[in-house]
Amino acid sequence: MAENKPLILVADDDGVCAEGLKNLVRVAREFGDVIVLAPECQQSGKSNAVTSGVDVLLHQVSSEPGLRVYACSGTPTDSVKLSFYSVCRDRRPDLILSGINHGSNSSINVVYSGTMGAVIEGCLNGIPSIGFSLCLDGGACDYSYGLPYVRQVLSDVLCNGLPTGICLNVNFPAGPIEGPLRWCRQARSRWVDEFSKTGERDGSEVFRLGGDFVNLEPDTPGTDEYLLARHQATCVPIRVDMTADDYLRQRTSGQ
Numbered sequence: 001m002a003e004n005k006p007l008i009l010v011a012d013d014d015g016v017c018a019e020g021l022k023n024l025v026r027v028a029r030e031f032g033d034v035i036v037l038a039p040e041c042q043q044s045g046k047s048n049a050v051t052s053g054v055d056v057l058l059h060q061v062s063s064e065p066g067l068r069v070y071a072c073s074g075t076p077t078d079s080v081k082l083s084f085y086s087v088c089r090d091r092r093p094d095l096i097l098s099g100i101n102h103g104s105n106s107s108i109n110v111v112y113s114g115t116m117g118a119v120i121e122g123c124l125n126g127i128p129s130i131g132f133s134l135c136l137d138g139g140a141c142d143y144s145y146g147l148p149y150v151r152q153v154l155s156d157v158l159c160n161g162l163p164t165g166i167c168l169n170v171n172f173p174a175g176p177i178e179g180p181l182r183w184c185r186q187a188r189s190r191w192v193d194e195f196s197k198t199g200e201r202d203g204s205e206v207f208r209l210g211g212d213f214v215n216l217e218p219d220t221p222g223t224d225e226y227l228l229a230r231h232q233a234t235c236v237p238i239r240v241d242m243t244a245d246d247y248l249r250q251r252t253s254g255q
Contacts, residue, residue, distance in 0.1 A: 006032030009097070013113070013117070014042060027150045051073075132170045153181070
């Protein structure tokens, strides 16, 4: 790895062999040397989960000039944590990327996302970190429409950095994208009818997670869901300090 190039760590939650990760790596290599450390298998919905009390295994998948690929048995957050003690022990990354996720991480989904779990872990360690996701609509999975926006965001963040404690959540609609990248807030939303009973087994009821996503403000301009529905790419800045400052000020005024 060259000292005069940025070092970029790439993770995901779809696994080290995922097509989205390969597309993200292809773009990242235009900007610097790349180390991939990703889960060896699917880890969607893991949020910020870490592996505790069980060994995490790490092995190298491949190596070539400017690119080294590793897989671990842990979660996306494990991948980033582990990198600081293994593959990035001698040099911290200049930038951490996660994705491109096979599915949306807009709105409330950021809370559950393993893709964004990796991003948040990078941010907590003071490294500019960005997550990328493709919002599928049931059609063909084509990452190419979003790649120019990936290049734009990478160039911006490598040149200008990010404020301490802030990371980025970028989502692309499926298919052609209208207009420039739109900076916005996440829409208020929730999941309903999440678990359904599928049967019984060995005296226990069996349930499976599914559910329906409900946008609570579908007609509100300036939210990620509103813009994605209109075939625009979105970028939501995420603050990892979850203190409710406005409510805190209300409760402490006059103390």
